[in-house]
Amino acid sequence: MIKHIVLFKLKDPSAENIEHTVSVLRGLNGKVEQLRSLEVGIDVVKSARSYDIALIAEFDSLEDLEGYQVHPEHKKVIEHMSQVRESQVAVDFEY
Template sequence: MLTHIVFFKLKDSSEESVARAAQVLRDMEGKIEVLKSIEVGIDVLHSERSYDIALITTFDSLEALEVYQVHPIHKKVIEYMTQVREASVSVDFES
């Protein structure tokens, strides 16, 4: 199994903007066949080093992640997140 984690820091970290971006991410659930699980978390501490949103997704393989990366639904999400994010970082690991 491959786990793909992305943290997003938004340009506008208001409650409404964060909730909207989190919903855009959640809306991928059930729409991309290779996406085995998805979890979206919103930061509750709001410390200086915090990011606003965590996206945790799992896939059967690296090849499945590659399919996800170019899927039309994911590409629309990337387009939206590119507009609203200030920064993002990711980690991908096998388990």
């Protein structure tokens, strides 16, 4: 199994923008066959080191993660995120 974790810091961290972006991310659920599970959460601490949104996805294999990366639905989300994010960090690991 592969766990894919991405943290997003948004250009506009208003509650409305965060909620809209969370909705866009959660919209992947059920649309990408390689995706085994998806969690999207909003930061509650709001410290200087915090990111605004976390995405945690699980895949059966590295090949499935690679298929997700090029899936048309994921590409739509990437387009949205490239417009709203200030920065992002990611980690992918096997477990």
